[in-house]
Ligand SMILES: [Fe+2]
């Protein structure tokens with residue numbers, strides 16, 4: 001799916017900038033400030049803004065659930081390398097929660113969790129894998145990596161979409177924060193692929 005940035009909208013939608021050029025007629029300046037204020041209020045009541053807040057609550061719930069899930073996956077993993085990868089990403093995920101709280105604040109909303117059925121299902125799948133694979137096996141690690149990547153892909157889809165919408169709606173600072181998290185999710189996905197393909201998948205294939 002193509003993504004596009006609309007940087008040219010930035011100045012007109014933030015509304016709080018004090019960058020108006022001096023020397024313009026004062027009546028013109030007042031009119032533009034009023035329009036910006038109206039635009040912003042309308043935006044906060046718009047269906048898209050409401051959807052946006054609801055989607056933020058969804059991923060806020062998901063991130064908190066992921067912190068807990070990564071703890072269980074870390075405990076269940078066989079190799080030190082995978083345990084470490086889960087631990088590192090758990091610490092990163094704590095930062096994602098804090099970033100989301102900042103995003104809520106930036107758009108004048110309060111952080112709240114809304115149950116995310118999708119992430120619940122993905123996490124449940126991970127728990128099934130722990131139950132159905134042998135402790136200490138490489139098969140378990142190969143399977144856990146796939147489970148973790150399903151989580152990452154859910155997050156990548158969410159943050160990618162929310163960052164783009166933030167740009168469209170002129171929530172530039174929120175977009176920057178969401179893009180930072182998006183990058184970390186993509187890096188984690190990449191690292192997990194590396195771990196799987198370096199040796200875990202091969203070792204798992206040798207098991208009977
Ligand atoms: Fe995350």
Ligand SMILES: [Fe+2]
Pocket residue numbers: 089093151152155185188
């Ligand atoms: Fe993640």
